[in-house]
Amino acid sequence: MATVQRPVAVFLRCLLCVGALLGQFSAEAKEGKLVITGSSTMAPLVLEMGKRFESLHPGTRIDVQTGGSSRGIADAVNGLADIGMASRALQSQEGNLHGFVIAYDGITIILHDSNPIQELTDDQIKGIYSGIITNWKTVGGLDAPITVVNKAEGRSTLALFLHYFTLSNRDIKAHVVIGDNEQGIKTVAGNPHAIGYVSIGTARYDATYGVPIRLLPLRNIPATLETVREGTFPLSRPLTLVTKTEPTGLANTFIEFARSPATHDLILQHYFVPLAD
């Protein structure tokens, strides 16, 4: 009998231990875990901020997941996330949400480095993207067909681009549709006659590391981190943390931390632009 009971007792004891452990985890989850979801532009930055925050506040856990600005806002509304990330300003119908800008990002038009074009007007860019201008010759460049690189549906970069140039996605005659910024940069870097648009941060980073792309100025304003910070670059966007209600407790502490100068070095590392103060 004893030989039979022994394993059972051991098993029960194990079960108890596991139960106790689980209980501890769930208690901790209530106290010190923040779920942040949303913009893939913001996720790498917020992840770094989260790591630093965790080391400053032992016992806390910041869980960052991507999925796009739309998901960030939806998750914040549904309560699936404590904080949403949106790489755009809140729209008017989202007025009941609370938004906190942590940094700025700009969208830049990029060309291959060997393309002689130094500047394009807004109308020319609009013409190229809507398929009216199909050869670089028309805008003073080489006699070569233009390859138009567009973003996939649902991306906030696409939404901001369309909004600025007052285009609808159905007007755009694209030759390549890309997912993330890096794929866009690789596509333009591999095609001397391509035009695309990506985050200034990513483009500046790659251009300084020798990727053959050139960032075009917009309305005579160069696409640099400085002009985005000053707010003079026309095609820029705020990176926003979103909560459903006025943030309290850990969420509030984290948002204050993200907006403080303590994270400016991280923001610069990711080629975004910190807040002015």
Place this chain on the structure above:
Amino acid sequence: MAGGILLLVVAFLILESWPAFQDIGPARFFTDQDWYPTERLYLLTPMLWGTLWATLGSIVLAAPLGILSAIFCHYYAPPLLATWYRRLIELLAGIPSVVYGFWGLVVLVPVIGQLHPPGPSLLAGILVLFLMILPTIMLVAHASFAKVPLSYIHSAMALGLGRWAMIRNVLLPTARAGLFTGILLGIARALGETMAILMVCGNVVQTPSNLFDPIRTLTANIALEMAYALGDHRSALFVSGLLLMGMVVVFVVMAEGLQYRKLDDTAR
């Protein structure tokens, strides 16, 4: 166990695409003007064609070449070369698809772009898929040639058949079912390939009119938009998953049919 999981996956796909069937209706996936899910247009046929053409193109290239290289490896090459050749192909089979995709994006696409802009195209997709499924077809063909009974070969030799006559009249018919299985495995891999295709095909939603047109496949459509899709858009992406699943099922049923025909043949 595995069957149960498969049923669960299918059930999940149907469950997730149900809102789309209710709100949009199954017909509109084939009759809408275009695919602009944020403007509530949900045409899937261009992507269906994209998937089919890319798969068909790659299989047309890979099937003969894969089988021929298996024949070469098995019956023509000197043993040392054959061993190293097979190892090389095995290595090729193990390379992750994203590596092929990256190579396609930085090497193949610019070359095609010089020939005929823009570069990312059906052709690039076909070539990358071809490289990916070639090892599968070759290795399966190699294995089925190895399974041909030695007595067949000896008999053929005793009859004084030349090497090529023996291959054509004895080995190919005997190994036929295995060769078809290899081709179908290749087709299944080509249908389901996502990452490499996403990187080299351009992803423009259109029915291709020539090899240099950019295309979007059903798999690329899911990968490209799933992270950002909400509501009916998300649901419509599950419908493209369901459609893809349906295509794979059709090919698997075909493969089963060929297996049975093989059994009949040997019984006769």
